[in-house]
Amino acid sequence: MLTLICLTIISAATILFFTRRGLRYLRYFQQEEYNGTRFKAWFLEKRTFDTKGTLIALIAAALSLFATGGDMFVCVAICAGAAATLVFLGFQEEDPRKVGKIKLNMTDRATAIYNLALALYSIATLLIVTGTYFLGAGDSIYIYWFIAIALIQSSPIWIVIANAMLWPNEYKKQQAFRQEAKDILADYQPYTIGITGSYGKTSTKAILGSILEAIEPTFWTPGSINTEMGITRQIREQLKPQQQIAIIEMGAYQIGSIAKLCRFTPPKAGLVTAVGVMHLERFGGAENIYKAKCELAQAIPTDGLLVCNGDNPGARKMAEEYPKATTLLYGLEPELGHLDCWMSDIQAGMDGTTFNIHWQGKEYPGFTKLLGAPMLSNLVGSFTMACALGKDPDYVIAAIHNLEPANNRLNLRKNGDGFILDDSYNSNPIGFASALEVLEALEGGRKILMTPGMVELGEIQAAENRQVALKAASICDLALVIGDTNKDALKAGLLEGGLAPDKLMEFADRDLALAYLTSPEHRQPKDTILIENDLPDLYEAISRF
Numbered sequence: 001m002l003t004l005i006c007l008t009i010i011s012a013a014t015i016l017f018f019t020r021r022g023l024r025y026l027r028y029f030q031q032e033e034y035n036g037t038r039f040k041a042w043f044l045e046k047r048t049f050d051t052k053g054t055l056i057a058l059i060a061a062a063l064s065l066f067a068t069g070g071d072m073f074v075c076v077a078i079c080a081g082a083a084a085t086l087v088f089l090g091f092q093e094e095d096p097r098k099v100g101k102i103k104l105n106m107t108d109r110a111t112a113i114y115n116l117a118l119a120l121y122s123i124a125t126l127l128i129v130t131g132t133y134f135l136g137a138g139d140s141i142y143i144y145w146f147i148a149i150a151l152i153q154s155s156p157i158w159i160v161i162a163n164a165m166l167w168p169n170e171y172k173k174q175q176a177f178r179q180e181a182k183d184i185l186a187d188y189q190p191y192t193i194g195i196t197g198s199y200g201k202t203s204t205k206a207i208l209g210s211i212l213e214a215i216e217p218t219f220w221t222p223g224s225i226n227t228e229m230g231i232t233r234q235i236r237e238q239l240k241p242q243q244q245i246a247i248i249e250m251g252a253y254q255i256g257s258i259a260k261l262c263r264f265t266p267p268k269a270g271l272v273t274a275v276g277v278m279h280l281e282r283f284g285g286a287e288n289i290y291k292a293k294c295e296l297a298q299a300i301p302t303d304g305l306l307v308c309n310g311d312n313p314g315a316r317k318m319a320e321e322y323p324k325a326t327t328l329l330y331g332l333e334p335e336l337g338h339l340d341c342w343m344s345d346i347q348a349g350m351d352g353t354t355f356n357i358h359w360q361g362k363e364y365p366g367f368t369k370l371l372g373a374p375m376l377s378n379l380v381g382s383f384t385m386a387c388a389l390g391k392d393p394d395y396v397i398a399a400i401h402n403l404e405p406a407n408n409r410l411n412l413r414k415n416g417d418g419f420i421l422d423d424s425y426n427s428n429p430i431g432f433a434s435a436l437e438v439l440e441a442l443e444g445g446r447k448i449l450m451t452p453g454m455v456e457l458g459e460i461q462a463a464e465n466r467q468v469a470l471k472a473a474s475i476c477d478l479a480l481v482i483g484d485t486n487k488d489a490l491k492a493g494l495l496e497g498g499l500a501p502d503k504l505m506e507f508a509d510r511d512l513a514l515a516y517l518t519s520p521e522h523r524q525p526k527d528t529i530l531i532e533n534d535l536p537d538l539y540e541a542i543s544r545f
Contacts, residue, residue, distance in 0.1 A: 002072035003139050006079045010141075011129050013083030014148045015122045017053050017090040018155055022121070024545065025156045026114055027096035027104040029163070031536060033227075034109070036160045043156055050545050052093075053152040056086045061145035075141045082145075101510075102536050109170060117162035124158075125151055174229055178264065181235040185265060188239060190219065190246035192265050193385065196258055196296045197273030197315070198289060199428045200378050201226070203409055204273050205249045207400075208382040212245055214399040215391055219243040226251030228264055235265075245389075252292040262299035269305035270296045271385050273378060275314025276428060277457055277464070290314055297322035307385045309377060310339045330384040332377055334358075341384040343376060348441055350412070350419075357383055359393055366397045371421075372410045373434045379403075408534070410435055418444060418527040427454045427533035432468045435532055436475050445526030446477040450513050452535045453486025461486070466493035473497025476530075480505050480513045483535060510534055 028048075032038040042048075060082035064075050096104040104110065128147055137143045185192075195201045195208070202224045209220035221234045226249040239246065250261045275293050277286065297318050300306055308319040310329030316337065319327050328340040345356045352369040353376065370379060379400060386396045405411035408425040419442065423435045432454060439447050449472050453465040466489040472479060473494045481490045487506065494504050507513040510531075516522055517529060 002076055003133070003141070005076055006072075006141050007129050007133060007144060009076075009079045009083045010144050010148055011125050013086045014125050014151050015118075016087045017152060018118065018121050018158075020090045020093055020095075021050070021053070021152070021155050021545070022114060022117055022159060023104060024093065024096050025159050026110060026117075027100065027102075029113075029156075029159050030104060030110055031102055034113075034163055036163065039156070039160065048156075048545050050152050050155065052089050052545065053086055054149050056082055056089065057145045057149045057152065061142040061149075064141040064145060072139060075139075079141065101534070109166075112166055113159060113162045116166060117158040120162060121151070121155070121158045174232075177236060178228065178232050181232040182264065184235055184239055185246075188241050188243070190239070190244050191269070191389075192267045193245065193247045194250050194258075194262065194265070194267035194270045194296045194299070195247060195273070196250040196252065196270070196293055197309070198276035198293070199426070199431060200273035200374055201249050201251075202425075203375060203406060204271060204378040204381055205247050206406055207378055207403060208271070208385055209247050210403055211382055211386050211396055211399040212247075212389075212391070214402070215386075215395055216245065217243045218245045218247065220247035221249055224251075225249065227253075228261060231261070231265065250296060252289075252295075255288060255292045256295070258292060258295035259299065262296060267296065267300055267304070269385070269389070270300045270307070271381055272296065272306075272308045272315045272318055273381060274309055274312040274430075275318065276312070276430070277460060290318075294318055294322065300324055305385075305388055307381060307388060309381060311336060311377065326388060328384050328388055330377075330380045332373060332380065341380055341387070343380050346376065348372075348438065350442065357393075357397070359383070359387060362393070364393055364397050366400055368400050368403055369405050370403065370410075371405070371412060372423075372431075372438045374431045375405075375410055410438065412442075415527070415529065416523075417525055418529070421528060421530045424531045424534035427451070429454065429457075429464050429468060432532055433471060435530055436468070436471055439528065439530045440475045442528050444528045446524055446528070447475060448478045448480070448517065448527055448529045449476045449532060450480040450482065450510075450517070450529060451490070451532040452482040452510075453490050454533060455485060455535060462489040465489035466496075469493025470497040473499040476503075478503050478505070480507055480517070482507055482510055482513055485535060 028042060029039045032042060060078055063078045097106060129144055132143060132147060195205050205220055209218055212218040219239050221231055225231060225234060231248060248265045250258045252258050272293060275290050297306055303325045305326045306319060306324045307328045307330065308315040309331060310316050311331035311333045316329065319329060329338060330341040331339045332343050334342045341357065341359045343355050343357050347354045348371055352367060353371060354367050357364045357366060357380065368379060370376065383396055387393050408422050410423040412419055412421050421439055457464050465486045469490045470493045474497055479494050479499060481487050491504060495501065
């Protein structure tokens with residue numbers, strides 16, 4: 001009887017511990033878009049094995065093993081104490097639904113995965129524990145604690161298993177939603193513009209959408225939504241009959257991703273911002289990235305419209321290989337080759353940027369609140385596309401004047417008597433270097449860099465981070481390196497570039513760095529802080545499990 005009480009306590013504690021631990025793993029699984037392979041890679045790379053629960057169970061096993069004379073009353077007391085500690089520690093952990101840069105979103109799918117994983121885990125716990133008892137473990141309570149350790153360590157596996165079991169039904173639901181969205185597109189028949197690129201596509205979509213919306217009703221997906229199901233949901237819920245232009249951001253997660261999106265939302269026009277090294281790790285090589293991005297150009301009909309960034313070799317090459325009835329090149333550097341539309345006389349200040357745009361033999365002076373060469377390139381690309389669609393260039397220039405900088409995309413905001421230059425949305429070698437140039441041009445006191453560096457650059461990641469840190473050292477008075485992901489490369493570049501060691505600081509996460517910079521004892525008048533990139537929880541230092 002006392003043995004059964006111990007088994008009940010151990011099983012209940014293990015299951016209750018999973019109710020919180022499962023949520024924490026589900027958060028990262030969701031951030032990996034429910035992809036079991038990528039989740040496994042994250043788990044092994046970050047070594048997010050359980051330590052807390054395992055330690056408690058090991059102590060309980062040892063105490064049970066050496067309990068005086070195998071006294072079962074002592075074993076019950078040990079089990080009760082260990083179980084209470086295990087459950088207490090579990091529920092003292094952060095709740096991923098409330099804490100984190102990207103909180104766990106308990107969508108219908110996430111809820112279903114969690115509930116099934118909990119059910120499977122509970123059944124497995126009860127079956128294994130009772131099975132071990134009937135197979136002859138008897139009063140050897142320490143054995144059951146070792147079983148509890150194995151079960152606790154298996155927590156992420158049950159999340160993946162639950163997702164795999166639910167996938168057939170999830171796939172049917174997705175197909176039904178997708179067909180509904182396709183039917184809406186067939187009924188409304190908007191002029192569809194696809195936008196892709198290794199970087200800049202989200203900003204360009206927002207700029208082009210805002211420009212066209214000022215002239216006629218226009219649909220575009222919000223934020224960085226660029227996957228089939230994200231686009232599906234927006235079409236089903238937001239596309240209106242009067243919106244005769246639809247701008248679709250097309251993300252590439254592997255070769256074939258964009259082709260699939262083009263079959264779903266067939267483009268009549270396309271805009272390619274760049275072909276670069278972003279996501280090199282995911283694709284395995286620059287040539288594969290180029291092939292993936294070319295899928296948009298290939299899908300546009302021969303009588304369609306293709307607009308490409310002529311400053312970018314990959315995008316220029318794409319325009320040459322897949323020409324359409326109208327193929328246009330835009331950029332900021334006409335000296336690199338022919339451009340149909342380009343920007344000159346660029347003057348940046350604290351309020352924004354003045355410029356001249358050259359288009360079809362005319363010059364259009366303008367102003368924008370946007371800063372930095374990448375954003376100006378996105379603006380020229382949007383101008384080119386809008387004018388190619390027949391919009392009056394003067395109207396387009398007026399719309400550009402009213403554009404508001406997107407949050408976290410190199411937007412400048414007051415911070416007391418200083419400024420924050422927020423470029424935390426993401427980062428790439430060209431964008432990082434440009435952000436540093438903007439920082440250098442701004443007036444004020446100290447110039448401070450806060451960054452975790454750049455990710456998803458594969459084998460060149462360390463070299464690229466070191467190289468941009470060399471540039472930062474010649475501009476910044478203080479550098480704050482966040483997390484461990486690129487710490488060594490950034491520190492090497494900053495120190496090699498001449499930054500004094502006492503001006504280089506390390507912080508585990510963004511919040512600690514911001515707290516340091518905003519504290520009265522460390523803040524100085526007119527500081528300008530560049531926040532370059534902000535890695536999601538997957539990359540930043542992982543809290544222990």
